Amino acid sequence: MSIGKLYDAPSCRVTPLKALVKHFKLDVDIVQRDAEFGKLFPLKKVPAFVAADGTPIHEFIAISYYLLSQIPNNPLAPKTKEDEAEVLQWVSFGNQEVLGAAWDTFGPLTGRAPYNKKSVDAASEQLDKLIALTYEPHLTKNTYLVGEKVTYADVANVALLSRGFEYLFDDAWKKKYPATTRWWLTVSKNAVFTGFDFPVTSERIQYTPPKKEETKKETKKEAAPKAANAEDAPAPKKAAHPLAALGPAKEPIDNWKRVYSNEDTREKAIPWFWEHYDPEDYSLWKVKYKYDDELTLTFMSTNLIGGFVNRLSASTKFMFGTAVVYGTNNDNGIIGAFMIRGQDHVAAFDVAPDWESYDFTKLDPSKPEDKEFVDNMWAWDKPVVTASGESKEIVDGAVLK
Ligand SMILES: N[C@@H](CCC(=O)N[C@@H](CS)C(=O)NCC(=O)O)C(=O)O
Numbered sequence: 505m506s507i508g509k510l511y512d513a514p515s516c517r518v519t520p521l522k523a524l525v526k527h528f529k530l531d532v533d534i535v536q537r538d539a540e541f542g543k544l545f546p547l548k549k550v551p552a553f554v555a556a557d558g559t560p561i562h563e564f565i566a567i568s569y570y571l572l573s574q575i576p577n578n579p580l581a582p583k584t585k586e587d588e589a590e591v592l593q594w595v596s597f598g599n600q601e602v603l604g605a606a607w608d609t610f611g612p613l614t615g616r617a618p619y620n621k622k623s624v625d626a627a628s629e630q631l632d633k634l635i636a637l638t639y640e641p642h643l644t645k646n647t648y649l650v651g652e653k654v655t656y657a658d659v660a661n662v663a664l665l666s667r668g669f670e671y672l673f674d675d676a677w678k679k680k681y682p683a684t685t686r687w688w689l690t691v692s693k694n695a696v697f698t699g700f701d702f703p704v705t706s707e708r709i710q711y712t713p714p715k716k717e718e719t720k721k722e723t724k725k726e727a728a729p730k731a732a733n734a735e736d737a738p739a740p741k742k743a744a745h746p747l748a749a750l751g752p753a754k755e756p757i758d759n760w761k762r763v764y765s766n767e768d769t770r771e772k773a774i775p776w777f778w779e780h781y782d783p784e785d786y787s788l789w790k791v792k793y794k795y796d797d798e799l800t801l802t803f804m805s806t807n808l809i810g811g812f813v814n815r816l817s818a819s820t821k822f823m824f825g826t827a828v829v830y831g832t833n834n835d836n837g838i839i840g841a842f843m844i845r846g847q848d849h850v851a852a853f854d855v856a857p858d859w860e861s862y863d864f865t866k867l868d869p870s871k872p873e874d875k876e877f878v879d880n881m882w883a884w885d886k887p888v889v890t891a892s893g894e895s896k897e898i899v900d901g902a903v904l905k
Contacts, residue, residue, distance in 0.1 A: 505531075505556055506531045506532055506533050506556060507530060507531050507532050507555070507556055507574055508532055508533070508553055508554050508555040508556050509532065509533040509534070509535045509553070509554050510522070510525065510532050510533070510534050510535070510551070510552075510553050510567070511535060511536070511537050511541055511550055511551070511552045511553070512534050512535060512536055512537075513537070513550040513551075515550050515551070516603070516663050516664055516666050516667055517550065517551050517564040517599070517603070517663070517664070518550055518551050519663040519666070519700060520568065520656075520659050520660050520662075520663040520664075521551055521553075521564075521567055521568060521571060522534060522700075523659065523663070523696050523697050523700060524568075524571045524572065524575070524659075524696070525571065526698075526699060527695065527696045527697075527698065528574075528575045528578075530571060530574055530575070532571070537550075540554075544560040545560060545562055547562070548832075549562065551563075551564050551567050552567075553567045553570065553571075555570070564599050564660075565592075565595055565596060565599060568595065568656065568660060572656060579653075580654065580655050580656045580659065580696070581655070581656075582650055582651060582655050583651060587650050587651050587655070590649070590650045590657065591649075591650050591655050591656055591657040593657075594649045594650065594657035594660070594661055595656065595657055595660045595661070597638070597661075598660055598661040598664040598665070599660070599664060601634055602631070602634055602635075602661070602664055602665060603664045605627050605628075605630040605631035605634060606627075606631055606664075606665065606667055606668050606672070607667070608623065608624070608626075608627030608630075609624055609627040609628040609631055609668075609672060610667045610668070610670075610671045610672055610709070612624050612711075613671065613672075613709045613710070613711055614671060614709060615712065618884065618885065618897070618898055618899070618900075619711060620885040621711075621768070622770075623885070624711070628672070631668065631672075632677075635681055635684055636681070639661075639681075639683070639684040639687070640681050640683050640684050641683075643683035643684055643686070643687045644683040647687070648687070648691075649661060649687075654691060654694055654696070658687070658691045658694075659691070659694070659696055659697075662688055662691045662692050662697075662702075665688060666692070666702050669688060669692075669702065669703075669704050669705065670702070670703045670704070670705060671705060671708070671709040672705070672708050672709065673685075673705070673708070674705065674706060674707050674708045675706050675707075677708070689704075745818065745819065745821070745822065745851075745855075746848075746851040747819070747822040747844075747845050747846055747848075747851050747852060748821075748822075750785075750845055750846050753782070753785040753786065753845060754782055754785055755780050755781075755782055755785065757786075757821070757822070757823070757824060757843075757845065759780070760776075760777060760780065760824060760843075761824055761905050763776045763777070764777075764824070764882070764903075764905070765905065769882060769883040769885075770879075770883050770885070773882070774879050774882060774883065777882075778869075778875070781843075781869065783869070785845065785846070786843050786844065786845060786846070787843070787844055787846065787847045787849070787866060787867075788841065788842070788843050788866070788867040788869060788874070788878055789825075789841070789842045789843075789844065789849050789864050789865065789866055789867060790839070790840075790841060790864070790865040790866075790867055790874075790877060791825070791827065791839070791840045791841070791842055791853075791862050791863070791864055792837075792838070792839050792840075792862060792863045792865070793808075793837065793838035793839070793861060793862055794861055794862060794863055795861065796836070796837040796838065799836050799837065799838070800833065800834055801833050801834070802829050802831070802832065802833055802836050802899045802900065803900075805829040805836050805837075805838055805899075806829050806899065806900040806901075806902070808838065809827040809828075809829060809838055809840070809901070809902045810902045811858075812827065812856055812858060812859075812862075812902075813827065813902040813903070813904045815855070815856035815857065815858065816852075816853065816855060816856045816859075816904055817855075818855040819844075819852045819853070819855045820904065820905070821845075822844060822845035822846075822852055823842055823843060823844040823845065823852050823904060824842065824843050824904060824905055825840055825841055825842030825843060825881075825903070825904045826840055826841060826842075826881050826882055826884060826901055826902065826903050826904070827839070827840030827881075827901060827902050827904075828840060828881065828884050828888070828898045828899075828900070828901035828902075829898070829899045829900050829901065830887065830888040830896045830897060830898045830899060831888075831896040831897070831899070832896075832899075836896075836899065837888070837890065837896070839881070839888060840881055840901075841867070841877060841878045841881035841882065842904070847866075849864045849866070884898050884901045885898075886898075
């Protein structure tokens with residue numbers, strides 16, 4: 505009978521566990537996540553391990569120690585109690601501090617988490633600071649993290665740092681941290697990692713605009729042949745849009761769209777918006793999907809709002825807005841904020857055949873909570889707080905511009 509089963513996943517926390525299983529030929533089944541996974545591990549996070557007696561164990565460090573305890577005459581074992589504490593120290597440090605800062609940097613840069621330049625820059629600085637103050641001085645004087653030989657401290661930390669070498673640490677970085685680089689390159693080739701591939705980049709991954717920016721660009725392309733002020737553009741061949749009867753607004757909506765496209769949302773665009781917002785010419789609306797309960801995978805919800813925004817294109821000249829998907833697979837919702845020309849939301853939204861799938865609530869920006877809602881929707885950098893008070897991260901969004 506096997507010792508247990510380890511759920512497989514492309515996660516740098518799972519890699520060292522799989523390495524232990526394979527290198528030390530532990531009798532562990534490495535399995536794909538199944539229906540039982542969600543029942544035993546309701547947070548649905550990996551690593552996750554089920555011992556032979558059925559005990560479910562989560563947390564990278566706990567599973568590591570369980571597997572290490574199964575290796576007879578473990579050559580990775582530290583020699584003294586002090587070394588043992590140091591191994592635990594480095595494993596905990598790598599798992600929490602280092603991977604935390606690394607994820608907050610590479611997650612958004614690789615499109616796996618929402619991008620916010622300030623947060624990414626801060627996380628990247630923090631990652632470098634951790635390395636500069638810990639690994640680099642230590643490894644300048646020592647070959648390995650603990651004692652004179654490879655321990656699990658090295659195995660775990662090399663894996664936990666692997667996304668840094670894969671996406672972030674360019675050649676200049678490697679020159680700046682030669683001891684960390686030397687140690688990482690050496691240990692990543694250690695026999696314990698036989699069969700594992702650790703990609704090494706020479707250039708730092710660059711931020712590629714998320715869908716929000718792409719939507720902005722696409723709309724810009726469409727708008728290009730029109731006059732600079734779209735509201736003054738000649739009427740299209742199709743029947744005039746009812747909102748065209750309102751005539752030009754005092755502050756053309758395109759000015760705002762330009763600021764939103766080109767400036768940092770929180771720092772520049774939002775303050776500009778409130779300085780120029782004219783509640784006589786425009787109104788603001790909270791737009792909420794009626795059937796959140798029926799949403800399943802977040803990417804499907806993202807497709808849904810992308811489609812909604814596309815179908816609103818006949819009203820593009822008269823409105824601006826963002827809609828976001830928040831939450832996780834099988835537990836997500838859709839909400840957005842839109843500014844429209846005039847006060848009649850039906851005229852703006854009923855160009856989209858699915859507009860009745862949404863609830864529309866007029867916002868009053870003289871109320872701080874409504875104003876903050878608009879800010880949060882347009883910046884989409886903060887979690888959405890649901891009616892029941894739960895805070896849920898934004899996964900993706902779409903901009904109508
Ligand atoms: N404290 C946990 C963190 C586990 C964790 O965040 N795992 C990530 C992958 S490395 C995950 O499963 N994320 C998916 C999610 O948060 O839904 C540990 O140390 O094992």
